[in-house]
Amino acid sequence: MSEAKTENQLRVDERLQHIAFIMDGNGRWAQRRKMPREYGHKVGAANFKKVVRHCGDIGIKTVTVYAFSTENWSRPPREVKAIMRLLEEYLDGCDADPDAQSIRYRFIGDRSVLSEDLRRRIDRIEEISAGRELTLNVALNYGARDEIVHAVNSLLARGVEKVSAEDISSALYTAHSPDPDLIVRTGGELRLSNFLLWQAAYAELYFTDVLWPDLSEEDVDEAVRHFYARQRRFGGV
Ligand code: FPP
Secondary structure, eight states: OOTTOOTTOOOOOTTOOEEEEEOOOHHHHHHHTTOOHHHHHHHHHHHHHHHHHHHHHTTOSEEEEEEEETTGGGSOHHHHHHHHHHHHHHHHHGGGOGGGTTEEEEEESOOTTSOHHHHHHHHHHHHHHTTOSEEEEEEEEEOHHHHHHHHHHHHHHTTOSSOOHHHHHHHSTTTTSOOOSEEEEOSSOOSOTTSSTTGGGGOEEEEOSSOGGGOOHHHHHHHHHHHHHSOOOTTOO
């Protein structure tokens, strides 16, 4: 736990094990400051580290972030390159980061189109962090429809003739994680944008106008309080 956290700090219980974030608003954050969009991603990447650390501090066991979608390749090449560079820098630095020693890194998404170098870095960090306490799923070249299609095809390839919901869950990129309890989207849009569509079946959704680079620890706590104020019935009464 990072220092200077008081005993009044919020703590979650077993009802809230997994929070997922759609980190939206980096581009607008930068444009409002007359800066290039890439700068927004840079500040967004720094904020991502802070938010993940805070999630660990309040007792969350699994965090998932939407870093790059299957659709994001259509952005200007300069922006795509900047995001990939940030990911590489992150992968290179995270092992030496004293605040990240309890993180188990998992990358979810289709890796086949990533550069060999990036894949090697991902494999390495997944391997050395295995067995750690806080699971961080980084969605990279991720799309939920793509994930479901991939899952069904891998079941068919295994010779499964009749597919159950459990079969699909176990063949998704997130098979190792429980479904998200809470999905937080920053940046004011009210949609899931092809993120964790299967896993979100019973997730509570929380939308905020705050742009991702500005999302503070207090904002995360606010989302958590909203989660606890809701009644989850899972289809029951
Ligand atoms: C959405 O904001 C954000 C992204 C598509 C990229 C998210 C990437 C990062 C936070 C940095 C890299 C991540 C890691 C894990 C190191 P947007 O650009 O769509 O914002 P806008 O809606 O204001 O245009």
